[in-house]
């Protein structure tokens with residue numbers, strides 16, 4: 522089987538959600554939340570810079586229409602100006618948005634797109650761009666990595682190339698406009714986190730578990746109680762379907778290709 526990291530993460534969250542998104546290939550029409558839209562646009566703006574595609578504004582990547590406080594947008598645009606002004610923490614960019622694949626002993630191939638591989642102090646680091654709503658302490662960030670399936674899988678994928686020193690979280694904080702004007706560097710932070718072999722081993726166990734669930738062709742049980750904890754009430758776009766209040770053929774849903782953004786062949 523050839524399986525993508527996003528599909529594995531989806532299987533890890535909810536098997537029913539996976540069935541809708543990856544087997545039925547149906548997604549909700551509702552637009553992303555404001556936080557997710559801003560996070561995606563910030564990611565794209567940073568990616569364009571690292572790919573030497575100029576220094577586009579955040580607005581370039583926002584959908585139209587997009588409702589958001591002008592002060593919030595201006596603060597993020599100023600943060601990008603600061604990102605352009607100050608030196609990057611890494612000394613050499615090795616790969617940007619690169620698709621990497623690697624085959625398990627079972628013969629199953631995992632593939633994913635790595636945000637950035639960069640060298641710092643002679644060693645290779647995974648770099649992940651993250652847009653956060655507020656301050657996170659180093660302990661909170663370390664806990665994120667300790668419980669992150671993504672960090673473990675991507676480390677394993679990247680170690681196909683050479684040993685990975687750790688994960689550099691390239692954080693953009695959504696600060697107030699006042700803070701962005703008075704202290705723009707406060708909106709940017711880089712956290713260096715080590716990734717132990719245990720994390721990778723646990724991630725690979727989760728991957729194998731996800732693959733065995735993926736092999737099961739049966740429609741999974743709709744675990745409506747656990748999804749309250751996963752998304753909060755009503756946060757999952759399929760909540761109405763799982764509760765029998767609407768069906769997938771309603772105008773609230775649309776067919777889509779879950780792998781559309783993988784335009785390149787895995788290398």
Ligand code: SF4
Pocket residue numbers: 535536537538539743744745747748749751757758759760761763
């Ligand atoms: S509503 Fe709950 S059970 Fe249904 S797909 Fe979403 S997370 Fe899964």
